[in-house]
Amino acid sequence: MSEQSATLQCLDRTRLARLVDRERATYVAAHPRSQALAVDGRDGLLAGVPMSWMSMLTGDFPLYFSEARGNRITDVDGITYIDFCLGDTGAMTGHSPAPVVAAIRDRLETNGGITTMLPTADAAEVGRDLRRRFGLPYWQFALTATDANRWVLRMCRQVQKRPKVLVFSHCYHGSVDETILIVGPDGQARSKRGNVGPQVDPTQTTRVVEFNDVEALRAALAPRDVACVLMEPALTNIGIVPPAEGFLEAVRGLCDETGTLLINDETHTFSAGPGGCTAAWDLRPDVITIGKAIASGVPMGAYGVTAELAERILSDHDADLVDQGGVGGTLAGNALSSAAARATLSLVLTDAAFEGMIALATRYTEGVQEVLDTRGVPWSIQQLGARAEYRFCPELPRNGGESAAAGDPELDEYMHLYMINRGILMTPFHNMALMCPTTSVADVDRHTELYGQAVDELFS
Secondary structure (H helix, E strand, O other): OOOOHHOOOOOOHHHHHHHHHHHHHHHHHHHHHHHHHHHHHHHHHHHHHOOOOHHHOOOOOOEEEEEEEEEEEEEEEOOEEOOOOOHHOOOOOOOOOOOHHHHHHHHHHHHHHHHOOOOOOHHHHHHHHHHHHHHOOOOEOOHHHHHHHHHHHHHHEEEEOOOOOEEEEOOOOOOOHOOOOOOOOOEEEEEEEOOOOOOOOOOOOOEOOOOOOOOHHHHHHHOOOOOEEEOOOOEEEEEOOOOOOHHEEEEHHHHHOOOOOEEEEEOOHHHHHHOHHHHHHHOOOEEEEEEEHOOOOOEEEEEEHHHHHHHHHHHHOOOOOOOOOOOOOOOOOOOOHHHHHHHHHHHHHOHHHHHHHHHHHHHHHHHHHHHHHOOOOOOOEEEEEEEEEEEEEOOOOOHHHHHOOOHHHHHHHEEEEEEEEEEOOOOOOOOEEOOOOOOOOOHHHHHHHHHHHHHHHHHO
8 A cells, every 4th residue: 555545635625626616617618509508598498407407417507418329428519428427327228229229210110109098019028028127027107217106106005095105314216295305313204405395294194214224114114004115225316325234124024014015116226237126136025116227218117016916906996097096197108118118128228238337337436446545535436236426435324314414515516527527427416427338448447547637636
């Protein structure tokens, strides 16, 4: 170990602020056309962006792109990037993979029909593929994972005749009303700060406990009024927080003991392998929800259920499953999404593709860790299959509360801008990196090189 690495480095916040200012100026100077489009977008778009979260992007204005292929994005100023963001998982396949483009073209040009309110053979094939991957036998579709989560919570309350659901603090399940709450500093449940116009205070509908806290979960389920636990097998959108040894088995056991249904949301944890964490870790959920990646970015969500739960759903004659009482969504399961999902699952996100993607993520993680070790920097990195994220703390957080407390927006902005100004695009909110089938060793090694330079500029 070098003399430098013998002592953990301390961060100079004044230096960090100066470097952030430099990177912001570099970004603005390099992207005049993106800046002009951002200004133009204010004429007709609320906050100047198509979706509100785009206003969170670092660099004063969002990067506008003109072309995306594989793991490369070219912006409107003609700059091409190695893309580790990949639409924050939505483009896990890489952008516009050829088999999916061909399937979409065939649907549009040869057969015609984007949406008809009628099923296609593609939909049944997607259901069979999801059954093979995740083990649950029966599937239906939504347009997003948010839609799927919203519906399965209603479905579970219906069949269970119980009013409550349970989630883990700082979880991410899209914009589902019941899930936007956390454990507060006083240990009590409270709505997340800034939660926009919930129908009711989510503490009325939902119990919330910290991830990896078995005893808190036991107490929350004890009254037996919780219909279901909705969880990611590992927290993701607050930074990756893996389950402690034995935790997932304890969750399943407590659900069995209290007659509570268990839902695995695999939308982000799909990175763990072809069948997400459910297959990789041999889990036994009653329901699985998923979205984003399964149709290569064409809007598509899905939910699967066990045979036992399917029988309970279909035998409940008081439930309106086919009209407004059901999941709804005229476009759900449409022909175009189904064709894209069939091609994605059968030809792009294959078992072999995941093997290569996970190997690259391991190389990426090892490269970052080597930089930290050789410089004596008290940070860490966490990997989940084909996905990895920086953590600006020496010990990996054990739950959502600890992970939120370890967040550092200024460091996030510095690392994001440093990378984008040198040709690498990361997820802007938490610097997640995701591998796709076209990511290369050279791409990973280029990131490691730049990561080392970014760290050296901070600590040298």
